[in-house]
Amino acid sequence: MMWSETSIARALARQTFNRKYLVVVPNCIWTGHECDLLVVTENLRIIDVEIKISRADLKADAKKEKWWQREHIGYWPTVTEMRHCDWSNDLALFRRDRRGRYKSTPKDWPSKVWKHYYALPKDIWHPDLFAALPSAQSGVLLLDREGYPRPVDDGIRVECVRRATPNRDAPSISPAAAVDIARLASLRMWDAFARLEEKEAG
Known part of the structure; x- marks a missing residue:
């Protein structure tokens, strides 16, 4: 079996x-x-x-989300990405990213x-x-x-x-x-x- x-x-x-x-x-x-x-x-x-x-x-189970309490505690510093723009021949804003910060506590x-x-x-x-x-x-x-x-x-x-x-x-x-x-x-x-x-x- x-x-x-x-x-x-x-x-x-x-x-x-x-x-x-x-x-x-x-x-x-x-x-x-x-x-x-x-x-x-x-x-x-x-x-x-x-x-x-x-x-x-069995050992991998501890990584599952159901075993963690996620608490929002603020944001990481804003990351700004600039890229060269061909038509203006200057730097232009490409992306601005503000990621949240979380505290993980086991349940x-x-x-x-x-x-x-x-x-x-x-x-x-x-x-x-x-x-x-x-x-x-x-x-x-x-x-x-x-x-x-x-x-x-x-x-x-x-x-x-x-x-x-x-x-x-x-x-x-x-x-x-x-x-x-x-x-x-x-x-x-x-x-x-x-x-x-x-x-x-x-």
């Missing part, structure tokens, strides 16, 4: 988040940033799961998120990778394919090696927002059926 984002997402949706959760949506940007899995809990809080299938991909949780997890294959994990994570508040879920092939209904083993720390400041979403997310999940399901029909027809 080869690991993929889809196989990991499916295992988490059917095993880890199959109880006490209202809906699980893959590849969702409802929070303003991409979530590989967006989970809505029964008390209307958001869990963001980032799925990784390589160590390099413990992405916006709107109550809990954040990384999910990845157990065979690429090493405890040293804790230091590469952008936040010490993120949980880590490891998926184990040992023992394959297994019967179709047998689950993939999911082990939590670090529990996610809840963001106490993350508010619950509104019931209307939960309905919107559930509607998105429903549309994704019907889109998947349509793609399957096209594949079978081809």
Whole structure:
């Protein structure tokens, strides 16, 4: 069995988040940033799961915009560029640039998120990778394919090696927002059926 984002997402949706959760949506940007899995809990809080299938991909995650708070603190000095003008045989204004200055502060949780997890294959994990994570508040879920092939209904083993720390400041979403997310999940399901029909027809 080869690991993929889809196989990991499916295992988490059917095993880890199959109880006490209202809906699980893959590849969702409802929070303003991409979530590989967006989970809505029964008390209307958001869990963001980032799925990784390589160590390099995991280490690169800290550069994502969702882990940084950008604060505008003013402007850099104006840069003026002059160029020679043929018809006047003199220097003329070509470009004037005034760039904003921003202070970047690391965030413990992405916006709107109550809990954040990384999910990845157990065979690429090493405890040293804790230091590469952008936040010490993120949980880590490891998926184990040992023992394959297994019967179709047998689950993939999911082990939590670090529990996610809840963001106490993350508010619950509104019931209307939960309905919107559930509607998105429903549309994704019907889109998947349509793609399957096209594949079978081809």
